[in-house]
Amino acid sequence: DVVLTQSPLSLPVTLGQPASISCRSSQRLVYSDGNTYLNWFHQRPGQSPRRLIYSVSNRDSGVPDRFSGSGSDTDFSLSISRVEAEDVGVYYCMQGTHWPRTFGQGTKLEIK
Amino acid sequence: QVQLQESGPGVVKPSQTLSLTCTVSGGSISSGYYYWSWIRQPAGEGLEWIGHIYSSGRTNYSPSLRSRVNISLDMSKNQFSLKLDSVTAADTAVYYCARAVADREGENYWGQGTLVTVSS
Numbered sequence: 001d002v003v004l005t006q007s008p009l010s011l012p013v014t015l016g017q018p019a020s021i022s023c024r025s026s027q028r029l030v031y032s033d034g035n036t037y038l039n040w041f042h043q044r045p046g047q048s049p050r051r052l053i054y055s056v057s058n059r060d061s062g063v064p065d066r067f068s069g070s071g072s073d074t075d076f077s078l079s080i081s082r083v084e085a086e087d088v089g090v091y092y093c094m095q096g097t098h099w100p101r102t103f104g105q106g107t108k109l110e111i112k
Numbered sequence: 113q114v115q116l117q118e119s120g121p122g123v124v125k126p127s128q129t130l131s132l133t134c135t136v137s138g139g140s141i142s143s144g145y146y147y148w149s150w151i152r153q154p155a156g157e158g159l160e161w162i163g164h165i166y167s168s169g170r171t172n173y174s175p176s177l178r179s180r181v182n183i184s185l186d187m188s189k190n191q192f193s194l195k196l197d198s199v200t201a202a203d204t205a206v207y208y209c210a211r212a213v214a215d216r217e218g219e220n221y222w223g224q225g226t227l228v229t230v231s232s
Contacts, residue, residue: 105158
């Protein structure tokens with residue numbers, strides 16, 4: 001299985017400051033169709049996960065533009081330009097290129 | 113807006129079969145081309161993708177669970193279901209049903225999740 005390694009696992013951030021989460025894959029995530037299927041989810045405490053970003057950098061409808069995704073091959077990142085209180089929770093990367101689908105272990109963002 | 117709701121027993125005895133149903137509202141599971149998925153999350157841990165069923169009925173399962181899992185559609189009830197055989201304590205988790213538009217882009221609609229505890 002593809003292993004996705006996120007860092008850091010814990011991310012204390014001051015409100016209004018930027019934040020970044022890394023996701024590294026044990027295998028290249030470029031699929032045979034040329035697309036790279038690395039997706040990001042956010043899970044608030046006590047809630048279901050919500051997809052934020054799909055295929056590296058495509059924001060879902062309703063996701064604030066302070067969220068952005070980037071990367072290629074095996075190295076990816078999720079960036080938040082200015083953290084707001086509602087951004088707390090756990091962020092997961094997930095790859096859809098290889099079977100089975102796998103998730104990173106999660107990064108917990110908290111407000112300092 | 114499509115909504116998904118899991119239902120089923122909250123406690124299952126070891127060695128028995130875990131059975132969950134996901135009821136879909138706000139859209140028909142027989143229309144469109146969607147992937148209907150099950151994902152689970154042990155308490156305090158990360159997410160594990162179990163498998164999905166396409167609108168055509170084709171399924172894909174995680175290799176680690178393939179020998180014990182079955183996902184099916186019930187078009188007449190607008191539901192899809194998960195069955196997991198021979199459960200152990202390691203299967204204790206919150207189980208989510210979800211929907212994906214595209215196979216590889218992740219699930220963009222999720223149920224609220226249901227806790228299933230394996231215990232005698």
